[in-house]
Amino acid sequence: MRPGLLRVIFMALLWFGGVVHAQAIEPMPFANHAQELRFQHLTQQLRCPMCQNETLADSNAPIARDLRNQIFQMMQQGRSDDEIKQYLVARYSNFVLYDPPLTSGTWLLWFGPLLILLGGAGAVLVVIRKRNRGAAVAPEASTDHAPTDHGDDW
Amino acid sequence: MNRLLPFFGFMLLVVLFGFGIWWNTQHDQNAIPSPLLNKPAPAFNLPKLYEPAQTVSKADLLGQPYLLNVFASWCIECGAEHPVLEAEGPGLGVQLVGYNYKDAPADAKRWLAEHGNPYNLLIADEPGNTAIDFGVYGAPESFLIDAKGVIRYKHIGPLTPDVVAKELKPAIAAMQKEVP
Numbered sequence: 001m002r003p004g005l006l007r008v009i010f011m012a013l014l015w016f017g018g019v020v021h022a023q024a025i026e027p028m029p030f031a032n033h034a035q036e037l038r039f040q041h042l043t044q045q046l047r048c049p050m051c052q053n054e055t056l057a058d059s060n061a062p063i064a065r066d067l068r069n070q071i072f073q074m075m076q077q078g079r080s081d082d083e084i085k086q087y088l089v090a091r092y093s094n095f096v097l098y099d100p101p102l103t104s105g106t107w108l109l110w111f112g113p114l115l116i117l118l119g120g121a122g123a124v125l126v127v128i129r130k131r132n133r134g135a136a137v138a139p140e141a142s143t144d145h146a147p148t149d150h151g152d153d154w
Numbered sequence: 155m156n157r158l159l160p161f162f163g164f165m166l167l168v169v170l171f172g173f174g175i176w177w178n179t180q181h182d183q184n185a186i187p188s189p190l191l192n193k194p195a196p197a198f199n200l201p202k203l204y205e206p207a208q209t210v211s212k213a214d215l216l217g218q219p220y221l222l223n224v225f226a227s228w229c230i231e232c233g234a235e236h237p238v239l240e241a242e243g244p245g246l247g248v249q250l251v252g253y254n255y256k257d258a259p260a261d262a263k264r265w266l267a268e269h270g271n272p273y274n275l276l277i278a279d280e281p282g283n284t285a286i287d288f289g290v291y292g293a294p295e296s297f298l299i300d301a302k303g304v305i306r307y308k309h310i311g312p313l314t315p316d317v318v319a320k321e322l323k324p325a326i327a328a329m330q331k332e333v334p
Contacts, residue, residue, distance in 0.1 A: 049186055049291035062256060063291045066282050091289040093189040 028072050035075060042081050043068060045099065049092050056096075185310040188289050195222075195297065195305050196287035203254050203262060203276035210277050212303055219306075219329060220249035221322075222297040223273070223313075224285065226257040227265035229293040235312035236269045242318045243272040248298070248326060251275045255293050256282040298322065300329050 030036040043057035050061040056068055067088070074084050088096045100106050190196070199211040223239065225232040243250045252273035254262045259278055266276075279285055288297065298307040307325035309317060 049289075052184060062282075066286060070283075070286060090189060091286060092291065093186055093289075095186045 028068075031076070038081070039072065039075060042084065043071060045097070046071075046085070046088065047096050047098055049096060055098070182311060186289075186291070188305070188308045190289055190305050191308060193305060195299050195303050196284070198284045198287070200253075200277040200279050200284060203252070203259060203278040206259065206278070210275065215249075215251070215299075216303050217301050218249055219298070219300045219326070220251045220274075221246060222251045222253050222288075222299055224253045224255045224288075224290050224293050224295040224297075226255045226293045227261040228257065229255075231312045232294045233269065235294050235314075236272070238313050238315060238318065239272040240270050242313075242315070246318075246322070246326060247330070249274045251277065253285075254278040254280075255285055255290065256280065296322075298325055298329070 028036075028039070030039065040057060044055050046056040046067075048054045048056050048059035048061055048064040048067075050063045051059050054061075054064070056064050056071070070087075071084055074087065079087075085097065094100055094103070094106075100109060102110055195212060197212045199209050202208045202210060225235070239250065250273050252271075252275070254276060257278070257280065259280070262278065282290075288295075292310070294312050296309045296313055297305050300306050306329050307322065309321065313322065
């Protein structure tokens with residue numbers, strides 16, 4: 001009796017799990033497999049404005065479902081990926097794009113790492129210059145080493 | 155001086171992190187600045203909540219500024235915002251237009267009967283399509299739209315007495331100064 005009951009509960013849990021999963025992302029009547037792949041590729045590049053760390057493809061929020069439907073309908077109308085992205089950016093700003101475009105507001109985001117690298121290189125140069133000057137003054141420094149450094153000794 | 159250098163570096167980091175913490179408490183982390191700000195509001199044509207046979211379009215509302223408040227009966231924070239709208243709404247000096255978002259009309263009416271109705275006009279967007287044009291992604295949201303149909307201010311999340319006093323009222327005042 002007992003194992004039977006456990007089995008029923010287990011099966012019920014499995015079944016409910018399947019139901020919940022089926023509701024998360026509803027199937028859409030794609031024209032063909034290529035379109036389905038294109039849809040998945042596009043929605044994975046777009047961020048859900050509501051639950052902000054999820055893509056439109058993954059999100060279960062009502063707004064994400066609405067936007068997926070909207071994207072699907074625009075695809076049926078033959079709009080390109082860029083047109084669909086522009087449509088969303090016009091309404092929800094660049095925030096919906098996971099790949100931010102280069103604008104006056106994002107240049108620091110794009111070039112910040114380069115600036116930090118340059119700053120680090122500058123600091124290293126200053127330290128090397130200082131060390132060489134110190135080595136030139138120090139009595140144990142051999143005369144073979146010229147005080148001017150060409151940066152090739154490390 | 156050289157021995158103090160790491161200490162200065164450390165202090166620099168402390169200041170940087172402190173600024174980061176302060177900065178993050180100054181604004182809502184989840185609010186997305188609307189690209190529609192200071193642009194004409196999108197065109198819409200939606201049925202009235204209480205008389206679904208009649209529709210209201212953007213053109214119908216031109217000539218008078220109004221506050222478009224997106225709400226829904228399923229939205230918990232809308233319940234928190236509601237008393238603020240009831241208290242502050244009449245004193246704002248603009249029409250209060252309720253935008254019922256993705257809601258069954260019966261639920262919305264029951265909710266308004268229970269909590270009170272501060273709105274001068276109520277429109278319903280049950281499918282939620284027009285809301286996408288407004289860039290709505292969660293209720294409550296509020297749009298201040300001027301007499302020419304331009305969005306002058308947007309607030310995401312519930313309006314609080316603080317937000318009304320510090321942001322909404324100055325935005326209304328600036329708008330009224332411009333259009334005598």
